[in-house]
Amino acid sequence: MSASLEPVDARSQKVTRPPDGGLRRFLDANRAALGTFAVFIVMMAIFAIASPIVFLHWPIYNSVLVTLPVALCLVVPLVFVVTVGEIDLSFPATMGFSAWIFALLVQAGFSPFLAILGALATGMLLGYCVGALVVTASLSSLIATLGMNYMLRGFIMIVTQGKSIALLDLQDTFAGNLFSGDFLGFPVQMFWALGFVAFAGLLFNRHRFGARVHAVGDHPDSAAQMGINVNRIRIATFVFMGLGAALAGVFSTMINFTWWPTTGDGYLLPAIASVFVGGTPTWGGIGTITGGAIGALIVSFIQSGIVAAGLSGFYVQFFNGLIIILALLGHRWNQKRYR
Amino acid sequence: MGERLIELRNIAKSYGRVFAVGGVNFHVDRGEVVGLIGDNGAGKSTLIKILAGAIRPTSGEILVRGKVEANWNAARSRDAGIETVFQDRALAVQQTIVRNIFMGREIAGWLGLLDQARERHEAERLMREIGFTSEIFTPDSIVGQLSGGERQGVALARAIYNKADLIVMDEPTTALSLTETEKVFRFVRTVRAGGRSVLFIGHNIHHVHDIAERFVVMDRGTVALQATKAEVGSAERLIGFMEKLAHPKGIDSLESAQ
Numbered sequence: 054m055s056a057s058l059e060p061v062d063a064r065s066q067k068v069t070r071p072p073d074g075g076l077r078r079f080l081d082a083n084r085a086a087l088g089t090f091a092v093f094i095v096m097m098a099i100f101a102i103a104s105p106i107v108f109l110h111w112p113i114y115n116s117v118l119v120t121l122p123v124a125l126c127l128v129v130p131l132v133f134v135v136t137v138g139e140i141d142l143s144f145p146a147t148m149g150f151s152a153w154i155f156a157l158l159v160q161a162g163f164s165p166f167l168a169i170l171g172a173l174a175t176g177m178l179l180g181y182c183v184g185a186l187v188v189t190a191s192l193s194s195l196i197a198t199l200g201m202n203y204m205l206r207g208f209i210m211i212v213t214q215g216k217s218i219a220l221l222d223l224q225d226t227f228a229g230n231l232f233s234g235d236f237l238g239f240p241v242q243m244f245w246a247l248g249f250v251a252f253a254g255l256l257f258n259r260h261r262f263g264a265r266v267h268a269v270g271d272h273p274d275s276a277a278q279m280g281i282n283v284n285r286i287r288i289a290t291f292v293f294m295g296l297g298a299a300l301a302g303v304f305s306t307m308i309n310f311t312w313w314p315t316t317g318d319g320y321l322l323p324a325i326a327s328v329f330v331g332g333t334p335t336w337g338g339i340g341t342i343t344g345g346a347i348g349a350l351i352v353s354f355i356q357s358g359i360v361a362a363g364l365s366g367f368y369v370q371f372f373n374g375l376i377i378i379l380a381l382l383g384h385r386w387n388q389k390r391y392r
Numbered sequence: 393m394g395e396r397l398i399e400l401r402n403i404a405k406s407y408g409r410v411f412a413v414g415g416v417n418f419h420v421d422r423g424e425v426v427g428l429i430g431d432n433g434a435g436k437s438t439l440i441k442i443l444a445g446a447i448r449p450t451s452g453e454i455l456v457r458g459k460v461e462a463n464w465n466a467a468r469s470r471d472a473g474i475e476t477v478f479q480d481r482a483l484a485v486q487q488t489i490v491r492n493i494f495m496g497r498e499i500a501g502w503l504g505l506l507d508q509a510r511e512r513h514e515a516e517r518l519m520r521e522i523g524f525t526s527e528i529f530t531p532d533s534i535v536g537q538l539s540g541g542e543r544q545g546v547a548l549a550r551a552i553y554n555k556a557d558l559i560v561m562d563e564p565t566t567a568l569s570l571t572e573t574e575k576v577f578r579f580v581r582t583v584r585a586g587g588r589s590v591l592f593i594g595h596n597i598h599h600v601h602d603i604a605e606r607f608v609v610m611d612r613g614t615v616a617l618q619a620t621k622a623e624v625g626s627a628e629r630l631i632g633f634m635e636k637l638a639h640p641k642g643i644d645s646l647e648s649a650q
Contacts, residue, residue, distance in 0.1 A: 078532060081532070082532075255505070259505055259506050259508070260500075260503075260504050260505055260506060261498045261500045261504040261505075261506060262504065264491060264494075264495075264498050264506060265496070265498075267484070267486075267487055267491065268484050268487065268491065268495050268496070271484035271485065271486045271487055272482070272483070272484040272485070274482070275478075275480075275482035275483060275484055275495070276484070276495065276496065277446065277466060278444060278446050278466055278476070278478060278482045279466065279470070279482060279495045279496035279497070279550075280445075280465075280466040280467035280468075280469070280470045280471075280496040280497075281466075281467075281495070281496045282467070338484065338486040338487070339486050389534075389536075
């Protein structure tokens, strides 16, 4: 007797497509960023409970909003670099170097606007050099950019002999107010930085360049086989990092109208932590600009929050580390990994 | 016979002193399905990587529609109307179906901003055309969630989107189920019916014999046979020829040698 070739149970439920709503898509696309935002809310709630007097009043927010733009200018381009599958540890020196050019040009009597253009060009050129070195010589970006960071910083120190440059003349000028004043009660840098974040977000998510950054970081061989110039995309992310570092350098110099030879040094680890706290994974191919920006917000608030909560500065490091680990664990659980 | 679409003249590729491909002459005409067969290491994959511009030949000429190409690379190959479905499918698994279909070929408008609505619409249409049967996947689904056959579908969708004149398929039926293989065959026939050409690489001689109308057999970096279906006859004869290539003294000689 032969068995009949009929499906066993034709009535069983077939897998169907879930409702394809806009909200669903938004949640899926912004999973990491929303997770980071949740971390931020929880952290702020804890701070507010621990120290209501400080956190229910404006000054603490204002003080964070002055330095946050500098961090944002660094974190956002770093998301590009990490997504393309590289890392850049040379941006603190690039930041210091570009700001140095800015200070020198202003000191020499050039228009501050021209000086800013000079700084941006310097940052992009340094970014190009770092990127070209890493990419064309196929060096490990972790080690090569660390070397570049030391080398550039050393160069600055040798030439300036560790002396700072005061630009107090810039205070109360048009340029000074444009980049370092108050606007609608907020530090004006914040608006510039938000504009930069929005621009970078557009570039990352809605632009051909961003699409290729994702493809190269995800699977470089596939991207190359599809005709994408992989090396050019990689170098371009380093150039963008240089641009962000230069902007950060100008903003940080304009806060106190003084350039220090150490400008940028303190940002290395906080900026890198912000990228990963924000939900960009380490393995490349995916990343989140919004998450990175919120990550920068979290990292900026940890320091002031802990001190304001009445704990000594000794606790800052401990909680910095704790938040980073918890955020990473949270993202690990929140994220599906396909490679 | 149709127009000569692409021609390789004396193409050789060596790694140091080892030749992967040693002086191959090879062509594909418009509207034909060519089957490329040969043992592992015969140089098939090297040849199609040269066609795709993924690797540069050590010597030889590549002609597209009768014209010699000077700067042959992956981008130029796609511009010339050659789409390759690689054996590993060349997909970025963390990206969406849309992003994979338009990888390197983004639909962008003003200032390079992506036209996402059009991309999604086109992707949906291509997925239907390829015969994506599962309803749970949208153009926004991540490729890493798909099965092998569905991933193959994404790679095929990418190949037809560009309206390429020649679609090169490197072992497209390996590791596919029966119905998925049938889908690939249907795909090849559709492409062929549209007056376009297919270069079909495969290990399953029956598959290749079924689908192709001309055969190129490679052996140790050279072309051992070029013949039409009529000249070859049955799949069994083709298999017999391949066996003779591998064991010139016959299979029996192996046993007697022991």
